[in-house]
Amino acid sequence: MPSQPELWQILRSAKLVEGDEPRDNEPHWANRFMLGVVGWLAALFLLFFLFLSVGDVIDSPDHALALGATLLAMALLLNRSARSGDLWDQFVLALTLAADAWLLYGLIDRMDVHAVGAWAGLSGLAFAIAFCFEHWLIRLFHTLVAALLLTLALACLGLQILALPLVMGLLCACWLWAQRRPHQHERFEAMAFGLALSLILLGRLHQPLFDETNVLEELGQSRLPHWLNPLLCAALLLALLHHLKLPRRQGLFALPLVLLAALIPGMGAGALVLLLGFYAGSLGMMTLAALLLLGFGSLYYYDLALPLMTKSWLLLGSGTALLLVRTLLLRLGRHS
Template identity: 30%
Template sequence: MTRSLNERLGQAGIVVDEGDVPPVLEAPWFVRALQAFSGWLAALFLLGFIGMGAVFVLDSSAAAASLGLVMIAGAFALLRGSKGDFVEHLALAGSLAGQLLVAWALGAALGSVSAGFWWSLVGLQAVLALVMPSLTHRTFSAFAASLAFYLALTEGVSAPSLAGGLVLLSLTLLWLNEFRWPAHMRQLQALGYGLLLGLLAIQVMEYHGQSLLLGRYDYGTGLVWLEPWVGDGLATLALLLLVHHVFQRHRYAIAPSSRVAAYGAVAVLMLLSLQAHGLSQGALVVALGFAIGNRLIMGLGVMLLLLAITNYYYWLDATLLAKSVTLCLLGVLLLALRWVLRRRWQIDRRDAVGEDESQ
């Protein structure tokens, strides 16, 4: 193993040769949970003390924005200066309070909660997700940015499923390239988890017919004519990118017939998603977790898949018998596709190994 590779693995936090260095003992989960609770409790007392003496700043948007930015900068300095669960959660609570003050100032300056307000929050959360030296804060900021992005597109162009599809496409590209920059692998993973949790929250609200805009459901302008198929279209595009990535990674172990079968499965899944919206998104996240070997992503994908199936089952535009038959046929078809692809994959791998040995 070359020295350059050792250095790259070390930058990614992967220890190759520990030598005589004793292993680092991590605190048990209940100790870390207690430290996190202590951090939030201390932050609440501190913020309450500050709020009692600085409540007047809410009367001025400039003062509220200034205090909010100071609190965010203080959280950044605290995270840069020391490590630990107590400090991390204390800084996160302070940063959240500062973000609320900045949001209050933006709403007061704009005069209403419009698309411009949500786009401003998207920019703020994106910056925090990129610069904050805390994986927990990066995950939360990515989660908040995805929700603000959803609200901006819903308020501006009436396209909530477009927001979900773009978030799904972004997190797919992010997870497929998590090893491209070893030194920033953990930061990319934190962003990926935040976007995935944001997608899950968006889909929960959409499937239950609710809105994060406090009861404002009717729009009728902008890109409403794309709903709800644009989200499934972007999910299909992301699935095609995932299949292409897998084929490029195992280019010598997959026969052309298996490639055709895989693209055919994607086409069938796209057609099914036109009837059961959101099905392709859940299937994509499950396939993504399987492709990169991440069980947590697979679990979240299963949740998305179950939400999509449940939403279709309670869809009122079709009879219960028709939906039951459709879901039964869907399950049989997916199991058959899995069996065919798995069997063909094993045959192709044995043939590729045989060709390599003969050469």
């Protein structure tokens, strides 16, 4: 493989480029790291100054809300107007997280945990922050939080079973929009990754999270049967397969994923993220899909009320079936 100077000479001889070889003006990673540290230090000094100046005032929830809103507006203004760079990006990130903390402090004492409007409003605010900021980590983090807050709002209505399919639908919309709108790719890609990360937590919310305590059931008793969750996920996965218009052979190979999603809770989320990752060639999405499939498969295996010997035979049979499917796919690939 030719080196970069040799490749430039080849392109010049073919009259595809002109002039000297462009130089890489990207700063060294150590310089970028130091700029990021300086940005955090500047933000921390500013926050420390604010704490010393108005420390007694922000004990009031109203004043904490006002300070949080002011910091959020300042971070958005800097993010929109300042020149992009590692220093400013880290400074804006620190200010935004501090604004989130003060807003949470101002709201935590006055919120009714059973109020649907409160959770839905906070979810909408988090989505708005993710959409407005030109910062990848801020978009990802706030989209993740917005999905969790939306789940809490649905739990107050007794509709927590719909949380996972709803977030999966939002993930499909963001990811497909990012692929079809290149000028908005970065924004919706970050939001899609935030939604995909939230699926790691949402996939098990229809079951007890810690021992026998279910956080969502404490907010409101479910009005829908648990078996509806995997069926809706499987239906959404089937709709995505139809929308992508995959070739007939590939569509048939994906049908076992739909069956798996209908039988095992949470597996539909992993199958959907895997399908989107392969469709766009995203290694990050495929890695998240592997974590989702492995995690929910392990949880399902752990929750089976079967003897260990029976579970061992099930694992042996599953491994044998997967080897047979692999052999069949290889043969079909050779024939095609």
